[in-house]
Amino acid sequence: MKKLPIGIDNFKEMITENHCYVDKTDLIHQIISQGKYYFLSRPRRFGKSLLIDTIAEAFQGKKELFSGLFIENSWDWDEKYPVIHIDLAESVIKSPDRLDQRLHRILAIKAEQAGFTLTCSHVDDCFEELIQKLYHKNNRRVVVLVDEYDKPILDNITDPETACELRDGLRNFYSVLKAQGAYLKFVMLTGVSKFSKVSLFSGLNNLEDITLDPQFGTLCGYTHKELETVFQEHIKGLDLDKIRQWYDGYNFLSESVYNPFDVLLYLKKRIFMPYWFETGTPTFLIRLLAEKKLFIPDLEHLIAGEELLGSFDIDFIEPAPLLFQTGYLTIKEKEHLFDHEYVYHLGFPNHEVKKSLTGSILHLLINDIRPLKTGQTTLLKIFKSDRLDELKELFHSFFASIPHDWYRKKDMAGYEGYYCSIVYCYFTALGLDVRAEETTNHGQLDMAVLFNENAYIFEFKVNELTQPSRALDQIKEKKYHEKYTGRDIYLIGIEFSKNDRNITCFEWEKV
Numbered sequence: 231m232k233k234l235p236i237g238i239d240n241f242k243e244m245i246t247e248n249h250c251y252v253d254k255t256d257l258i259h260q261i262i263s264q265g266k267y268y269f270l271s272r273p274r275r276f277g278k279s280l281l282i283d284t285i286a287e288a289f290q291g292k293k294e295l296f297s298g299l300f301i302e303n304s305w306d307w308d309e310k311y312p313v314i315h316i317d318l319a320e321s322v323i324k325s326p327d328r329l330d331q332r333l334h335r336i337l338a339i340k341a342e343q344a345g346f347t348l349t350c351s352h353v354d355d356c357f358e359e360l361i362q363k364l365y366h367k368n369n370r371r372v373v374v375l376v377d378e379y380d381k382p383i384l385d386n387i388t389d390p391e392t393a394c395e396l397r398d399g400l401r402n403f404y405s406v407l408k409a410q411g412a413y414l415k416f417v418m419l420t421g422v423s424k425f426s427k428v429s430l431f432s433g434l435n436n437l438e439d440i441t442l443d444p445q446f447g448t449l450c451g452y453t454h455k456e457l458e459t460v461f462q463e464h465i466k467g468l469d470l471d472k473i474r475q476w477y478d479g480y481n482f483l484s485e486s487v488y489n490p491f492d493v494l495l496y497l498k499k500r501i502f503m504p505y506w507f508e509t510g511t512p513t514f515l516i517r518l519l520a521e522k523k524l525f526i527p528d529l530e531h532l533i534a535g536e537e538l539l540g541s542f543d544i545d546f547i548e549p550a551p552l553l554f555q556t557g558y559l560t561i562k563e564k565e566h567l568f569d570h571e572y573v574y575h576l577g578f579p580n581h582e583v584k585k586s587l588t589g590s591i592l593h594l595l596i597n598d599i600r601p602l603k604t605g606q607t608t609l610l611k612i613f614k615s616d617r618l619d620e621l622k623e624l625f626h627s628f629f630a631s632i633p634h635d636w637y638r639k640k641d642m643a644g645y646e647g648y649y650c651s652i653v654y655c656y657f658t659a660l661g662l663d664v665r666a667e668e669t670t671n672h673g674q675l676d677m678a679v680l681f682n683e684n685a686y687i688f689e690f691k692v693n694e695l696t697q698p699s700r701a702l703d704q705i706k707e708k709k710y711h712e713k714y715t716g717r718d719i720y721l722i723g724i725e726f727s728k729n730d731r732n733i734t735c736f737e738w739e740k741v
């Protein structure tokens with residue numbers, strides 16, 4: 231077990247407190263040996279800052295920090311390089327002027343530490359001047375590391391005009407790196423999102439994107455083997471299956487990884503909580519899902535092409551790439567179509583994200599979370615006692631509690647997936663095992679809820695949007711329930727009216 235002597239932000243402090251260090255320096259050495267310009271996208275609090283700091287310390291020749299790690303005997307510690315470390319995560323930037331001020335300050339501090347003063351006035355020119363002066367002063371090429379390169383844009387994503395201005399300013403700034411290639415040893419940019427090359431990286435089109443490179447899929451995050459070995463002393467007596475269910479499941483076309491922020495806080499507190507989710511409410515993302523009128527159960531089965539998954543832009547934001555890059559969905563399967571064409575099947579990475587995100591979506595869909603909270607105990611009692619007649623009353627009351635003015639303002643009544651999405655989120659937000667749009671031999675069932683040894687099979691219909699038929703009859707005709715043979719099975723058909731804004735028919739029977 232190694233103590234990490236680089237304690238700066240919360241993530242590093244948690245690692246230090248747990249007296250553990252997961253050794254990723256073999257992958258770091260491989261990256262540096264293979265190329266020069268890199269880009270890596272990972273969700274927030276996934277260890278990007280720790281990665282950047284580790285690379286910086288290695289290039290500065292601080293061998294004492296790497297005792298016992300892979301890179302200790304695989305690195306030339308006599309070769310020390312000047313490092314420009316730009317961290318845009320430390321402040322909220324709301325204007326182009328503030329961005330220039332922030333970048334000027336970062337560059338000026340680095341110049342002062344090196345013993346000289348920058349003379350240029352424009353921030354792009356200052357960046358170029360700093361690189362060249364560090365090169366000549368040290369007679370060594372310069373390492374440039376940018377952490378959270380996209381944060382100024384994401385902080386203003388709800389203000390497209392400002393976001394575009396900041397994007398343009400960052401594009402000009404980062405373009406300096408390509409022009410100064412002769413003076414550079416290594417360059418790496420990390421962030422949450424990947425903006426299109428045309429919009430942000432047009433001046434730096436030589437970056438190698440390793441976000442979905444299988445070689446480096448476990449660069450950030452913990453594999454299950456790392457959890458079992460590095461944290462061996464900390465996981466004794468703990469339920470590893472439940473830890474995996476809550477915090478594992480992120481897939482970057484390699485072995486799945488645990489969210490490191492979650493793991494460290496769980497090992498400290500020993501309570502299962504949505505630690506990562508609670509560090510940032512995805513308000514903009516949830517509003518985007520509502521505006522696109524996305525059928526929320528489809529989040530378990532979204533499909534995205536490589537071009538869609540790879541990037542987006544401020545004036546063309548689609549849910550799939552944003553959900554993936556921000557960590558709310560992950561890759562479940564990469565499917566080959568033909569030649570070099572692939573599609574990605576996306577889904578929730580784990581229990582934490584599914585439960586928390588659908589709870590937040592539900593809040594937006596109904597504009598009031600109180601009906602959910604008051605119904606939790608009732609719902610569980612109904613399931614435990616098999617009194618499903620009371621389920622109709624519970625949901626009828628739930629929909630009746632949504633103000634009619636809310637439908638009018640949000641145009642929700644005409645949203646075909648609205649009612650089904652609410653019921654789906656109602657169950658998932660409680661942390662129940664919900665299977666949406668599952669494929670059977672006879673088609674796709676709308677929703678299954680597994681509770682104890684029981685399976686509850688749901689079929690939904692909106693009267694004004696479908697041909698007259700009973701939802702319950704469709705379950706039986708399609709034999710959706712046969713997939714769950716061996717359990718006690720309950721078939722539930724629910725019909726809604728967008729005019730009445732409530733349930734018009736609720737039928738159930740036990741198989």
